[in-house]
Amino acid sequence: MRGIGEIFKKEIARVVKDRKMLFSVFLLPALLMVGIMSLTSNLVSNMEEDIDSHVAVIYVSNMPESFQTLLDAGESAYDIRSMKEEEQIKEELKKGEADLWIEFPENLESQVENYREGDRIPQVKVYYNPSEDYSSAAYQEISGQVLEGYRQMLLQNRVGNLEQLTVFTVNSDNPEMVVQDDKKANGKALGMMLPYFITILLFAGAMGIGTDMIAGEKERGTMASLLVSPVKRSSIVLGKVFALMVISGISSLIYVVVMVASMPLMSKAMAGTESGMKMEITLEQGVMLAGILIALAFLYSTLIILFSVFAKSTKEASTYVMPAYLLVLVIGLMSMFTSKAPSSETYFIPLYNSAIVLKGILSDEVTWMQFASTLLSNLALGAVLTGVIVKAFERENVMAP
Amino acid sequence: MIEIKHLTKVYKLNKKQMQELHTKNNKKTAVDDLSLTARPGEIYGLLGPNGAGKTTTLRCIATIIKPTKGEIYVAGHEVQKESEQVRRKIGFLTSDIKLDPQFSTDYMFDFFGRLHEVPEQKLKERKEELFTYFGIKEFAHKQIKELSTGMKQKAAIAVSLVHNPDIVIFDEPTNGLDIITARSVMDYLRKLKAEGKLVIVSTHIMSEAEKLCDRIGMIIDGKKAAEGTVEELLALTHTDDLEDAFFEIYKEVKGEE
Structure with a gap:
């Protein structure tokens, strides 16, 4: 257990002590996002003005x-x-x-x-x-x-x-014509985009650091120094998985905050949706969101580390991880454009269920049962992958080729 | 004590490696039925040309790779069954094990100290002693990537000894060091021996082996070709220095084939 903590601390220190790393992991993507958003919204409004004039x-x-x-x-x-x-x-x-x-x-x-x-x-x-x-x-x-x-x-x-x-008019004097649950409507607009961005950003945030943590250490020859220390292979793996979880979790949290804060910028570009861009989250929703995000961060971290274990260099590792990233992108898109109510079995498919549940949480349509099955199935898959990683760590042709 | 009993290590080659070695056999025997015993209070040297199997043997002792056949006992612990116990007892240094370049020597020393569960006070004492001996203090807080080859090697040696191990395994410890640093490393190994520790080193430098080692095992093609003190090896081959002795033995082994 002691080993897990020490390795966790070292991995965190590695990122925190390195200003370039701090900047590129936490700040740069957020800045880029805001930059791209305000640029597009400016371009769109410029174009509209130009047409008007x-x-x-x-x-x-x-x-x-x-x-x-x-x-x-x-x-x-x-x-x-x-x-x-x-x-x-x-x-x-x-x-x-x-x-x-x-x-x-x-x-x-x-x-x-x-x-x-x-x-x-x-x-x-x-x-x-x-x-x-x-x-x-x-x-x-x-x-x-x-x-x-x-x-x-x-x-x-x-x-x-x-x-x-004129025989009759429609809604010529009816200010109350819109009858909807505001909370649900707010969530719908948010729920459409946020899960997509959250899952992708979570993965993207973990990708660079995760591949460096394993394949990079192998490449630099620093992994072997851990392997000759009296620490269980499983402790090394868990220390790294947890560190990656925390780092990617924090980075995705920063992105989400930046995104919500820059909503006005975005809604300018996407006319008509601005009414639905209010962020109101209840305690219950917050707990569910946090739960799913933690489970997802864990699953993504194990996925990335698993691919990295079999790579000899970070470059190779990024190539291996890319298909998984594309899968996450596609799943995100699927959840974004599915309007049909998912069947209860769907909530047991890891990765996919988390996208659906995130959407459900934000539009206040999810049951605790659906939440629990999603949480557990993602955690379970993550645990299985961790087991596979530990096994791979014990194989000398993987770790000490 | 290190006891190696009939150690055999066979690597599986991939297609690229087979092409490089111009062979159609997908297996390569790196160590072939090697047995030896090294005792506390001695410096045992594995001497042999490149690719003879020295490093493979040391990596098996250090539990980085697993023997295909045979057993290795380190301070009574078998390397495959009790690998964690073995790793507690040894300090292992090889050129392909490196310290994380992002961190300082000071940080890495503390990090590995804690992994070895060295108590805080003891850790301070060890740091004072090793950093002073190897002259690390002046660059202890610099990032390792900023250090010269010699400084890096000194740092790696200090870190590998953080837990004051009873058994020290160094693979070509003076590789890449200038003569002054190389001398101080060799002196330190003698000091360890004087403290009753077991030191096992690999080298292809004859003069180093001659001066440093109490006993030498000559490894050729993964087999132990000869073993003994320098005097014993010289007497065996009727030669005056270790280099000539090595070539006599090498000719004998190669001549048999």
Whole structure:
């Protein structure tokens, strides 16, 4: 037992004493994350602003006078060009030089005015290029707002009072229309992303140090000095596993805190989700979260160490660990995009169950039974892997080739 | 006491190693039915060319690798059955065992002291003694990666002796050291012997073996070709120095094949 503690302390000291290591393990990923998030959100909002400020280039054929008046009265400015050949306009649309072409039928105003039941309804054609941002934005605005307004205007001219035509409205005056459990809704937005990031960051945080702890020590020849000391192989393994657990746990905790703190940055980039980005965790949720994170940190640490034991160098070890990392990534993605309620057996599949349960904990939908089976199955697999590592430590062709 | 009884160590070769050695046999016998006994209060030297099986023998004694056949008793403990007991009794040093370059000698000394369960007060005394003897004090707090080869070797020797072991196993202890440091290491080994400890070293340097060792086991191709004091070996081969004696024995062994 004494050996476990000593080796644990040394592994922790190794990271803590090394400023470069401290920086690269704990700070750099967090900084990168915040940097990338604020960069994307800035780029997205810049792009939106740019589209908003762009003056749409529009061709209008057979423009009715009343439409011209409406455009002039409106707030948005448009660059209305004089008409050209049809082919030429289409070419400009394709190239993105023009944004929109509105083709009114000839004498729209008189057609509307003299309309009788049974006559053909006049059609306004709007041409645009959906692969150009400016063009599709102009299309949204013109067809959705300007032309709709124009239609209402002409309609009003014909029938006088529009209210006669309105049978009912939907939610025109109903501020309480959204009925949902806020806690659950908050959790849903969080629960979708956090488990994914937590599992990945936990693994990523453990990967560099874990491979160095075992394969690196073999490579440097320092492992042998431990092997000739009067410490059980199992104590060496456990000391290292626990140290890795703590280091990766702390690093993932830092990432999570940074992530939650930088939520406003993110939500700016992902418009529409900001309402769900409030972090409210009850004591019960906190206990469950901590439990799952500890079990996961343990399992990941044993996984990484297991792969590293069979490698001769850190480089080789990273190659071996990579497939496991990809697996963790895929499992994270799976949990992120599964909406079906998982069956109770699912909660016994290590790794996968933890992603589901994390999601469940955050949206307040998990039972203690599901939590317990997840916790135990992950811990059990970790224990089995630890056993395999100890066996590998006893094999001389693995440890002293 | 170290007793080696009919030690045989066979390595399995992988394909790459087989190619390198130009052999189709996937097994290589590194040590072949070797027996020897080394007693407390003597310096026993394993002398032989590179690849003779000296290091393999020492690694078997130190429980890093397991004998394929035969038994080794270290202070009465069998290396495979009671490997932890064996590791308590020995101080082992070889060039492929290194100290963690991130830490200082001071830290590593304390670390291994605690692994060996050396009491705090005793640890301080040992540190004072060993650091003074090997002149480590001036660089004790520097990271090991910043040290020169000689300093690293001194640090490694001091750390391997932290628990004041009864049996000291050094694989080519003066390798890479300048003559002054090499001399001080050899003097220290004599001091250990004077304290009644058993020292077993491997070397391919004849002059070192001649000056240092009480008894020498000549190892050729994994077998013990001859054993005895320097005088006995010289008398056996009718030669004047150990190098000539070694070549006589080497010719005899190789001539048989």
